[in-house]
Amino acid sequence: MAEMTYRDAVAAAIAQEMERDPSVVFLGEDVAAAGGVFKATVGLLDKFGPERVVDTPIAEQAILGAAMGAAMTGLRPIAEIMFSDFLAVCWDLVANEIAKTRYMTNGQVSLPLVIRTGNGGGVRFGAQHSQSVENWAMMIPGIKVVAPSTPRDVIGLLAAAVRDPDPVLFFEQKSLYATKGEVEEGEIVDELGRATVVREGRDVTIVALAAMVPRAQAAAELLAAEGIDAAVIDLRSLVPLDVTTIANSVVATGHLVTVEENPRLCGWGAEVASIVAEECIFDLDGPIVRVTTPHVPLPAAEALEDAAMPSPERIVAGVRHSLA
Amino acid sequence: MAEMTYRDAVAAAIAQEMERDPSVVFLGEDVAAAGGVFKATVGLLDKFGPERVVDTPIAEQAILGAAMGAAMTGLRPIAEIMFSDFLAVCWDLVANEIAKTRYMTNGQVSLPLVIRTGNGGGVRFGAQHSQSVENWAMMIPGIKVVAPSTPRDVIGLLAAAVRDPDPVLFFEQKSLYATKGEVEEGEIVDELGRATVVREGRDVTIVALAAMVPRAQAAAELLAAEGIDAAVIDLRSLVPLDVTTIANSVVATGHLVTVEENPRLCGWGAEVASIVAEECIFDLDGPIVRVTTPHVPLPAAEALEDAAMPSPERIVAGVRHSLA
Amino acid sequence: MFSSRPKPETMTAPAAGASAPSLAPAAPPQEVRLSLYRRMLEMRGFEKRAYDLFLQGLVKGTSHLGLGQEAVAAAFGEAMRPDDYTFATYRGHNHTLARGVPMVPVMAELMGRETGLMAGKGGSMHLTSVEHGMMGSYAIIGAHLTIANGAAWSAKVRGTDQVAVCFFGDGTTNIGAFHEALNLAAVWKLPVVFVCENNLWMEYTPIGSVTAVRQPAAGRAGAYNLPPVLVDGNDADAMYAIATSSIARARAGEGPALIEALTYRHGGHSRADPAKYRPEDEVRQWLERDPLPRYRFRLAADGVAAEALDRIEAEAQATVDEATAQAQASAEPPVGLVEKDVFADGGATWRR
Amino acid sequence: MFSSRPKPETMTAPAAGASAPSLAPAAPPQEVRLSLYRRMLEMRGFEKRAYDLFLQGLVKGTSHLGLGQEAVAAAFGEAMRPDDYTFATYRGHNHTLARGVPMVPVMAELMGRETGLMAGKGGSMHLTSVEHGMMGSYAIIGAHLTIANGAAWSAKVRGTDQVAVCFFGDGTTNIGAFHEALNLAAVWKLPVVFVCENNLWMEYTPIGSVTAVRQPAAGRAGAYNLPPVLVDGNDADAMYAIATSSIARARAGEGPALIEALTYRHGGHSRADPAKYRPEDEVRQWLERDPLPRYRFRLAADGVAAEALDRIEAEAQATVDEATAQAQASAEPPVGLVEKDVFADGGATWRR
Numbered sequence A, B: 001m002a003e004m005t006y007r008d009a010v011a012a013a014i015a016q017e018m019e020r021d022p023s024v025v026f027l028g029e030d031v032a033a034a035g036g037v038f039k040a041t042v043g044l045l046d047k048f049g050p051e052r053v054v055d056t057p058i059a060e061q062a063i064l065g066a067a068m069g070a071a072m073t074g075l076r077p078i079a080e081i082m083f084s085d086f087l088a089v090c091w092d093l094v095a096n097e098i099a100k101t102r103y104m105t106n107g108q109v110s111l112p113l114v115i116r117t118g119n120g121g122g123v124r125f126g127a128q129h130s131q132s133v134e135n136w137a138m139m140i141p142g143i144k145v146v147a148p149s150t151p152r153d154v155i156g157l158l159a160a161a162v163r164d165p166d167p168v169l170f171f172e173q174k175s176l177y178a179t180k181g182e183v184e185e186g187e188i189v190d191e192l193g194r195a196t197v198v199r200e201g202r203d204v205t206i207v208a209l210a211a212m213v214p215r216a217q218a219a220a221e222l223l224a225a226e227g228i229d230a231a232v233i234d235l236r237s238l239v240p241l242d243v244t245t246i247a248n249s250v251v252a253t254g255h256l257v258t259v260e261e262n263p264r265l266c267g268w269g270a271e272v273a274s275i276v277a278e279e280c281i282f283d284l285d286g287p288i289v290r291v292t293t294p295h296v297p298l299p300a301a302e303a304l305e306d307a308a309m310p311s312p313e314r315i316v317a318g319v320r321h322s323l324a
Numbered sequence C, D: 001m002f003s004s005r006p007k008p009e010t011m012t013a014p015a016a017g018a019s020a021p022s023l024a025p026a027a028p029p030q031e032v033r034l035s036l037y038r039r040m041l042e043m044r045g046f047e048k049r050a051y052d053l054f055l056q057g058l059v060k061g062t063s064h065l066g067l068g069q070e071a072v073a074a075a076f077g078e079a080m081r082p083d084d085y086t087f088a089t090y091r092g093h094n095h096t097l098a099r100g101v102p103m104v105p106v107m108a109e110l111m112g113r114e115t116g117l118m119a120g121k122g123g124s125m126h127l128t129s130v131e132h133g134m135m136g137s138y139a140i141i142g143a144h145l146t147i148a149n150g151a152a153w154s155a156k157v158r159g160t161d162q163v164a165v166c167f168f169g170d171g172t173t174n175i176g177a178f179h180e181a182l183n184l185a186a187v188w189k190l191p192v193v194f195v196c197e198n199n200l201w202m203e204y205t206p207i208g209s210v211t212a213v214r215q216p217a218a219g220r221a222g223a224y225n226l227p228p229v230l231v232d233g234n235d236a237d238a239m240y241a242i243a244t245s246s247i248a249r250a251r252a253g254e255g256p257a258l259i260e261a262l263t264y265r266h267g268g269h270s271r272a273d274p275a276k277y278r279p280e281d282e283v284r285q286w287l288e289r290d291p292l293p294r295y296r297f298r299l300a301a302d303g304v305a306a307e308a309l310d311r312i313e314a315e316a317q318a319t320v321d322e323a324t325a326q327a328q329a330s331a332e333p334p335v336g337l338v339e340k341d342v343f344a345d346g347g348a349t350w351r352r
């Protein structure tokens, strides 16, 4: 066991996979010589050389196109899109090409590739560099969607994503890069689609993702102080979605609160809420409450950004509303 | 009253607005000389001349950038993105620029523009020309989202969209272009955000949009035959969303079924379902059922595409499930 | 509006400073020429049949025919190695057949049948046969140029000497992905050949009215430090020459090429478009330059017997007839396919 | 890797065939030059202060300074008419000040204060003051070139003779939107001036290593039928000359311009980046070409009294100090702003 930052876990995971499999290559803007703008890929160029770790022009369509063409012809590329907001400039590649090609070709083409991207707010970067867009990805059939909340999960899930035969959109939450956690020695590989119950609880089920997991945990502490016993589930992946773990917990607690960093409308929380409203309706003892960033672009100023994003206090209020 | 196709209603609406307001301009690929690939804008070039009705290169970012820059400086552009699938190539303009600019500038910039686009399947065009992507738009804060189901509504809602001071994404359902309906004489202008109860009913509320409205109506007929009295709501706009009309109906019927053409995960049906599961939970007498296209890219072959999209029979099955 | 249309009579002349092949490239070997002729005939027959089937309601949705543009695809098909990669567009029937993909599954795919190349899931705009190096037909303008780069990059990294060839239209040169792809290909010196089939029209808009330079591709080559190459796309021998040399250069590690082939589509953009928007004169002049009769004339002039040419024509036609019959005899795909092959496990399951 | 970096000593020479201004453009009028000098000093003082405030934790998030690049923005600011439109990037402080936007709201915006230009909602990367023709700073590469086209198109349609000026970096020339914007501007003959500030670096990657041509903008001009223009971006007079002439041409309906101004950022890309990735020699050479001392030297040589120049410097510094104090005294924005101004009704309501 060693302590490691979320940031360093990214490089560790990529290194683990590149060492194992020579077909893994890595490309993106400023990722090689500079080690990434978040310093999450430092050292990879030295370790694996300029053939496998490649700096690109500012051309996100060219980056994802290169990744896709390489994936269909024998490589396993990891492509970095620096900020998840920039997925919008290459969304055609994600939504129309990468996601649909296996299906359209009746299974002829495999696309074992990973798109890593820095997601989310809390860093005062303003509306074009702070979006949490995991729901953009979830709504597109044909891609898997993963978002770890701890350094250990960064390694386990990124390794699983690289080994997965399908395209995976891997969201690294920017506000977590500096956080630390225990990471076991040796190879780490998880299975995609397993949620973790990070806290057991009998009274309410709180479902969270990425940076919202520690906030949900903080809310659970606050609730415990007033005698409410909250379960907290870290989804870890949106596709595949671990409906079983969610449903089991909701059946036990009778209450569901989702906590999302993305803006309100059509977030993944809506999907989770809808599944529960269809499949567990008679187990519910109160309204399903979604705690989200309001349906606004994210403001830049500290005071405003903090007010916009879900806080432990707002999560507590959401739980109270469900239990009322 | 005159009968008119949905297709012709588009040109009629644009003409109505261009006649009224000289600041309305219209641009897109093949829209002027050719009258649009769906022949929905025939005659506009002749009527309003090449300064106001403009053909562009194949360059969707350039199209929406031109629309945005023009809107911020005194014009009211209508931009056509031929197929809604192509929104992916200019999603940055939609999601990151057009939607966020008023907010980021603290209200300094107004963007009175409309993006019209051909949406949806049923025309055997395959996965890259058949998507129903109204949920892509709904999830982005800062744009309004409209999708008419009848020729009359095409005019009333498109006119409202053009007059609206905010950017509006206007989805024309391709499978409806050839459909006909009665349209009253004279100027038609609606208000955005008003759903229509197209059929009253006591037993279940079916909420639909665009091409799913006639299918929901057909399902209601089938249900009537077995003694189930279904209300059918045509949402007409997703943002603003007429929660009041939906909630009033659900409170009365106790059952909600949504019918979406978009693929399953994070569709607008999930949003509607989640709102109801939060705000009307104690009024529900059965599960909220979403009838959607499965979470797959759309196949091209007739037999497969028909099987994929929600049919009246599948809607009926959904209603039975909610009532069971 | 049509002023930037190249005049047909000057068409084979390279642009100023272009490194195009000489006006009379060395003729390909006889067997290549006969094979080219056969392939072009098959394409022609296939596309005409596809049109008829569309009118009969047997091809649904849409289809974009390559009638008149056969020489480009056929020449590259001959010049490519079996393990090279083709990337094409919605107007990709010719390019698919050019790689030796049998006609039956292609026809069946257009008709949405179970025996289709993708069992009907892709349709006319997405023809793909990985087995034949046909890496896909792409229906949204631009992206596939960047994807072709990826295949070329992969070949380079894997140390094979495969080459990727990417076809697209004149209208495609104005979209952003074109620029991103060409720059990356040049910077990374990728083994990729970009082939712009300049048929003078987008859908219904003449390319000259929306393009800043006279030659949509050749006029942009300099922006990527590539030589401008303008070639007569209706001359199968000229096309074969440029295909051979550009592929050889790419294979040898000398980097990408950007080729502009001047050609013309005989029919409309798609479906039953009568293409009335095009000036009659333009259409007439280009029909006179039809690559097929032109090639037959040349082969005959070079000594190929009329009976040999007639036989090839008859055989090509028989192939088309046979393919039509077989495709038409095929069943519709089972609806169970709808939820198949979204993911590598064969299914569409997004939950557990 | 650095081989395509232009050598500083040849920097003022236009590229082969370029229509750049002569090496010694006519000097601007004296009052313009003094105003240019003052503005550059204000920018310099502002940016240094912004850096200090960042290190003190008073500017949060990020900031991208234009230290060293002042001459480009200042010259255009002088040359533009008050009703012309500016479109800038996240590195847009200089361009905002250049339009006469007061320093206090700009400083306050960086500090996330209520009196900020956008009350803290936009932040350093999105400075906008419609009142001053500053139509926005855009933080995602590429889009704003297409938006500038829109403003220019609108001016044309409305029959005003306003001009749009759009600034961007060398790295931006490789993204798709650049290509789409330039082509449309040329085809529609829009009154827009595109100004590429080539500071030789993207974030941490040298532009030469990812660009197919030596001059990222000038080397692409031909692809849009525009003359290549390469100019010394650290020479305020040269910049003023090209700004004046290109704006005049655009205003007269002669269409767009694409200008490549060679310059250099003195500091890192953003925040506290120490920019260690740049060769020491390169940095030293460019610091020697700092536009400010160079301009002072030239003004002095042309007869402006040292006291007059000293006074301008002191006044500029005082302006910065005063702005800092005022901005710092401002309150944080009220949290109620979070749900304001998503829509034109002033709110964020998406339901009824």
Ligand SMILES: Cc1ncc(C[n+]2csc(CCOP(=O)(O)OP(=O)(O)O)c2C)c(N)n1
Pocket: B029, B058, B060, B082, B086, B089, C091, C139, C140, C141, C142, C168, C169, C170, C171, C172, C173, C199, C201, C202, C203, C269
């Ligand atoms: C991004 C995008 N925009 C628009 C279209 C619609 N579209 C399909 S084909 C076409 C014309 C393409 O012209 P060109 O590149 O010259 O190819 P051609 O059809 O002539 O072979 C257009 C505009 C599209 N498929 N994708």
Ligand SMILES: Cc1ncc(C[n+]2csc(CCOP(=O)(O)OP(=O)(O)O)c2C)c(N)n1
Pocket: A029, A058, A060, A082, A086, A089, D091, D139, D140, D141, D142, D168, D169, D170, D171, D172, D173, D199, D201, D202, D203, D269
């Ligand atoms: C689409 C997109 N990709 C990447 C980035 C991240 N990014 C911000 S600035 C920058 C470098 C830009 O370089 P250049 O255009 O030369 O401008 P400079 O910063 O040198 O002024 C990059 C890559 C971005 N903002 N947008």
Ligand SMILES: [Mg+2]
Pocket: C169, C170, C171, C197, C198, C199, C200, C201, C202
């Ligand atoms: Mg064409």
Ligand SMILES: [Mg+2]
Pocket: D169, D170, D171, D197, D198, D199, D200, D201, D202
């Ligand atoms: Mg730069």
